Amino acid sequence: VMTQSPLSLPVTLGQPASISCSSSQSLVYTDGNTYLSWFQQRPGQSPRRLIYNVSNWASGVPDRFSGSGSGTDFTLRISRVEAEDVGVYYCMQGTHWPFTFGPGTKVDIK
């Protein structure tokens, strides 16, 4: 089971933001990798992958997004929130089949 906090995050433009994601079991696979990804879903759009394997940027993702964590606890950080960052953010575990998403964190501007 994947959980996220907070579920709603009002942010100020230009300020940092942070979302936490926890798994009920370790996401470290026997090959040593941790298959935890983050997705952004802007209003009316398909989800877009931001981060894979905890901290690796997907193609085209701005470096103001960063991922960290290990084992069961993970964090997505936005260093300086921009208006285009409004949307819902999901973590997803890809270590244990079937893959599961967190409930999502809605980010909007204060």
Next chain:
Amino acid sequence: QVRLVQSGAEVKKPGSSVKVSCKASGVTFSTYAFFWVRQAPGHGLEWMGEIIPVYDTANYAQQFQGRVRITADKSTSTAYMELSSLTSEDTAMYYCARGAPSGRYYLCGEDCFDYWGQGTLVTVSS
């Protein structure tokens, strides 16, 4: 460039079935699994299942077992998701996405969920 193009919106009666297609281009179709994800209005993302074309194998999330059938046509690089016995609770956006490489379809890392279709809205209403 990888593209996944889904079929258009559907309106269905309760008790009927719907079949949604997802045509892939720019990718060797048999090299990857392809996923289907559901998103009910105002809700989060729910992984429904996958097709692994090279093995002609489909796997389903437990909550959809018995009601969903995912298939693929390798000749047209198209994946299909058919959902039966529809109720109003099946009203949702349905997305396809590129899954993991076929040889490691049970792990989702670098080459996984990196491309998504535009979504297909299925509305179930009497």
